Amino acid sequence: xxxxxxxxxxxxxxxxxxxxxxxxxxxxxxxxxxxxxxxxxxxxxxxxxxxxxxxxxxxxxxxxxxxxxxxxxxxxxxxxxxxxxxxxxxxxxxxxxxxxxxxxxxxxxxxxxxxxxxxxxxxxxxxxxxxxxxxxxxxxxxxxxxxxxxxxxxxxxxxxxxxxxxxxxxxxxxxxxxxxxxxxxxxxxxxxxxxxxxxxxxxxxxxxxxxxxxxxx
Amino acid sequence: xxxxxxxxxxxxxxxxxxxxxxxxxxxxxxxxxxxxxxxxxxxxxxxxxxxxxxxxxxxxxxxxxxxxxxxxxxxxxxxxxxxxxxxxxxxxxxxxxxxxxxxxxxxxxxxxxxxxxxxxxxxxxxxxxxxxxxxxxxxxxxxxxxxxxxxxxxxxxxxxxxxxxxxxxxxxxxxxxxxxxxxxxxxxxxxxxxxxxxxxxxxxxxxxxxxxxxxxx
DNA sequence: TAAAATTTTTAGATTTGCCTAAAAATTGCC
DNA sequence: GGCAATTTTTAGGCAAATCTAAAAATTTTA
Numbered sequence: 001x002x003x004x005x006x007x008x009x010x011x012x013x014x015x016x017x018x019x020x021x022x023x024x025x026x027x028x029x030x031x032x033x034x035x036x037x038x039x040x041x042x043x044x045x046x047x048x049x050x051x052x053x054x055x056x057x058x059x060x061x062x063x064x065x066x067x068x069x070x071x072x073x074x075x076x077x078x079x080x081x082x083x084x085x086x087x088x089x090x091x092x093x094x095x096x097x098x099x100x101x102x103x104x105x106x107x108x109x110x111x112x113x114x115x116x117x118x119x120x121x122x123x124x125x126x127x128x129x130x131x132x133x134x135x136x137x138x139x140x141x142x143x144x145x146x147x148x149x150x151x152x153x154x155x156x157x158x159x160x161x162x163x164x165x166x167x168x169x170x171x172x173x174x175x176x177x178x179x180x181x182x183x184x185x186x187x188x189x190x191x192x193x194x195x196x197x198x199x200x201x202x203x204x205x206x207x208x209x210x211x212x213x214x215x216x217x
Numbered sequence: 218x219x220x221x222x223x224x225x226x227x228x229x230x231x232x233x234x235x236x237x238x239x240x241x242x243x244x245x246x247x248x249x250x251x252x253x254x255x256x257x258x259x260x261x262x263x264x265x266x267x268x269x270x271x272x273x274x275x276x277x278x279x280x281x282x283x284x285x286x287x288x289x290x291x292x293x294x295x296x297x298x299x300x301x302x303x304x305x306x307x308x309x310x311x312x313x314x315x316x317x318x319x320x321x322x323x324x325x326x327x328x329x330x331x332x333x334x335x336x337x338x339x340x341x342x343x344x345x346x347x348x349x350x351x352x353x354x355x356x357x358x359x360x361x362x363x364x365x366x367x368x369x370x371x372x373x374x375x376x377x378x379x380x381x382x383x384x385x386x387x388x389x390x391x392x393x394x395x396x397x398x399x400x401x402x403x404x405x406x407x408x409x410x411x412x413x414x415x416x417x418x419x420x421x422x423x424x425x426x427x428x429x430x431x432x433x434x
Numbered sequence: 435t436a437a438a439a440t441t442t443t444t445a446g447a448t449t450t451g452c453c454t455a456a457a458a459a460t461t462g463c464c
Numbered sequence: 465g466g467c468a469a470t471t472t473t474t475a476g477g478c479a480a481a482t483c484t485a486a487a488a489a490t491t492t493t494a
Contacts, residue, residue, distance in 0.1 A: 088334040
């Protein structure tokens with residue numbers, strides 16, 4: 001079995017790999033809130049466990065077994081998030097931190113039983129797809145709200161990163177997954193957006209916030 | 218917050234304290250599967266955190282804050298066991314090890330929300346009472362089946378310790394909490410028992426097994 | 435009650451996972 | 465292409481939690 005620290009490294013590399021082919025020591029250090037020297041240490045250890053391909057000075061990639069492990073951690077995390085929101089009534093802004101702990105609970109049958117109880121959900125409360133036992137998950141093709149042509153109606157499908165700050169902000173603006181959004185204006189001055197929500201309410205979103213809102217047609 | 222190791226020491230001392238006033242280094246080492254030297258180390262650390270009263274060579278007792286912490290860990294453990302059996306369908310023989318991990322997940326609202334969802338159960342699947350938020354729980358006065366007078370009918374109320382071996386054995390003999398038991402014979406030779414279950418089936422129990430079966434009137 | 439047996443503590447070492455400071459390698463720029 | 469800036473690694477150290485072996489204290493027993 002793998003330690004909590006090891007699992008967090010693998011998961012971190014997995015997430016950063018979604019945006020770039022290989023992951024740098026500094027990027028991983030920032031993501032995991034540690035120092036670069038600690039990253040080098042751990043990469044060497046995970047290398048010997050064949051979870052990743054690590055070439056000093058050239059960044060790191062997950063091996064196929066590392067990728068499999070990452071998907072299983074992501075699966076655990078997202079199923080627990082679904083449970084926390086839909087079964088015991090947490091708000092979506094609170095569950096990320098709890099799921100970070102729950103995802104490391106080890107037991108061969110636990111996640112399968114949880115999945116069955118929850119009804120094998122395909123998406124977590126933030127719109128991210130939940131991998132199945134074999135690591136397969138729904139293909140998603142979200143784009144950021146800042147990239148949508150004004151006048152086109154889209155669906156709020158997911159958030160880019162689940163920081164509590166962001167979730168609280170969305171809560172405050174009363175934006176929920178599934179809302180219909182139409183960009184009415186995009187101002188060149190500060191790139192802020194005027195958005196019509198569900199054909200009723202017009203709200204203002206900063207560029208930074210718009211970037212975090214992922215939508216689909 | 219306290220580490221997993223610290224919580225396990227506090228919980229171990231709590232359980233051993235149920236049977237004796239003070240807990241010896243050796244007893245705790247056996248209970249936690251560590252060496253006596255490690256126990257001494259940790260007791261000194263927990264002493265400085267005021268969780269216990271430790272007098273070298275004279276055993277240890279939980280302080281009132283240690284006792285409060287122990288009860289909250291026991292509460293978490295038993296609520297998770299209840300969830301695993303009654304919500305997602307585990308057998309009672311499998312859940313102890315999983316709950317050992319889940320009990321260390323830290324979050325101010327998690328256990329309260331879980332408790333509400335479960336309907337504030339008073340007993341876990343092994344018949345042990347679940348402490349409430351203030352550490353209060355149902356008073357139980359169980360006795361071992363080996364101490365019951367032959368001919369007296371009693372209810373199977375709890376098991377003394379939840380080892381997987383014991384739970385599997387009870388599973389095999391088809392004994393469940395709530396069964397009505399009557400000791401028909403107790404043999405002097407090996408102290409084994411002949412027991413009538415639910416007025417229908419007669420089974421044989423070894424002394425060691427009978428000791429683990431806790432009953433009430 | 436003194437020697438033997440047992441229990442407990444101390445001393446010193448190990449592993450994991452992290453740190454800081456300095457050295458080495460790579461990249462960026464004129 | 466060479467110097468400066470940046471990134472990454474190495475070296476050495478630290479804290480938590482464990483271990484073994486030896487010393488000290490307590491308890492048992494003859």
